[in-house]
Amino acid sequence: MHADLSRLTHRPERHYSAVVAQQGRVQLDADANEQTAIQLFRSRTLAADLIGRHGGPQGATGFHVELRGGPHELDDLVIGGGRYYVDGILCDATRPRPGTPVPTAPAAEGEADPAGTDAPADGTWTYWNQPDAFRDPERPGDRLPSHFPYLVYLKVWERLVTAAEDPALREVALGAALPDTAARTKVVWQVLPLPASELRLDGDNPPAEEIHAAFADWAREAAAPACRLAARSRRPDHGDDDPCLVAPEARYRGPENQLYRVEVHEGGTAEDATFKWSRENASPAFPVDALDGTWVELASLGGDDRLSLHVGDRVEFVDTAYSSRCEAAPLLRVEEVDLPGRRVRLSDEPAPGVGRRPELHPFLRRWDHQEPGHHRTVRRGERAGRLRHGAVPVEEGGWLPLEDGVEVYFETGGSYRTGDFWLIPARTATGGVEWPTDPARRPLLRHPLGIVVHYAPLAWVHGEEAVPDLRYAFRPLATPVQAADDAAAAPAGGPEAPDDPYGTATPDSDDGGTGTPPTGAAAAHPRSQTTAEAEAQVDETGVVD
Secondary structure (H helix, E strand, O other): OOOOOOOOOOOHHHOOOOOOOOOOOOOOHHHHHHHHHHHHHHHHHHHHHHHOOEEEEOOOEOOOEEEEOOHHHOOEEEEOOOEEEEOOEEEEOOOOOOOOOOOOOOOOOOOOOOOOOOOOOOOOEEOOOOOOOOOOOOOHHHOOOOOOOEEEEEEEEEEEEOOOOOHHHOOHHHOOOOOOOOOEEEEEEEEEEEEHHHHOOOOOOOOHHHHHHHHHHHHHHHHOOOOOEEEEEOOOOOOOOOOOOOOOOOOOOOOOOEEEEEEEOOOEEOOOOEEEEEOEOOOOEEEEEEEEOOEEEEOOOOOOHHHOOOOOOEEEEEOHHHHHHOOOOOOEEEEEEEOOOOEEEEOOOOOOOOOOOHHHOOEEEEEOOOOOOOOOOOOOOOOOOOOEOOEEEOOEOOEEEEEOOEEEEEOOOOEEOOOOEEEEEEEOOOOEEOOOEOOOOOEOOEOOOEOOOEEEEEEEEOEOOEOOEOOEEEOOOOOOOOOHHHHHHOOOOOOOOOOOOOOOOOOOHHHOOOOOOOOOHHHHOOOOEEHHHHHHHHHHHOOOO
């Protein structure tokens, strides 16, 4: 969450059910954000407990997948509209219908209708135009596999959207400066292919139970965090500097409260991974108006000197597609600042495909690590060393200084994923950082706060005309209210249970979330059914039992 936050205080293990405001107290963003987090955690946990790992409402189950052949080996997938829940998170694949404009003069014969749209008549997305995947046919890695079989799955996570990316979030009534207020979190879903070799399955068309089990193992490994970090504050050797600004005994030497963000830039093993850090949670962002080579024209250079851009700053060129793909392009250096023209000159042009499309709302995000020897680079306690593609190389098994006494420690043997991050609040009142410790006051190693990714299987593609459905559907819980006369005549034990009672989307939880059908007594009264079975039942009877 690259937002201007004081800190994040939600801790599910404390089992708080609500935030209670008190009169006459200071209102903090952390309290309001914790209330939102509590509500989301409760609602999504409830949905996952009732539905299971994944499932959609019967009659409106989304993400039905059909294979569509295309030219030049560019096959496509048609993604059916509807809703689907993954670990309690609602994903909606329904494509919004375009609005109806006020009629104008009719177009001349042979001219295109200005009110036309490229949205299909049935309101569906496809693999190539799905809203948050940004697949590029020119990238071989983005194309669908050319060999059968392969699995189509749903990848889901959340990311933050600020006014730099969505200008409609700004309230123009607040004045010409157009200050931003609150940010938004967005559920991102992507329909992606997975070669069968990744699942280690035999045969072109294994049973659905085996596919579910193999995918559950793959998803568990893909989602599991594989690196940990600890943080601390330590009084540096030059702790007597600026005695009037910072208490001599303070371990954190910064003059202001900060929320440090440490984020993995390039993933991989420790030998290849890099990270970046910001003292402002990477919230300083500068919307781009125009790009001309290495010169970037900005909508604003920031509200004050502390949050603006200076020569030597490291910046990341970002747009909606770049954020949604979780990529790691080289970080660039600000070489020159033109204040009257609101322009900056960067050390190199942005990566291909980033920042060239205004509809994707490009912007620069400032990071605060620096290359030693440049302007504003030598801060108290900053580590020496060279940057790699503009980011700091990961070094495991030792404390790495950031600045002003703040240090981080990467556990040995970690595996790093682009976008994973940790937040470290630093406070002048205590002269330290807020980080959990053991009784001996040793900092504890913690997994990243995010990115938390969720997965669900959708279809198994083993031929042009063979796309078995792997989704699940759940039925409504509501039943007709029993009339008073019928209730009085019913036996004391209550009405006899129907043969197929309403249930949840997936089998009981003892299957480990793999979707394996129940056996024994559970099979005699199934609580769930696949989407194909549910649709077939509706087609045969015309109603849902």
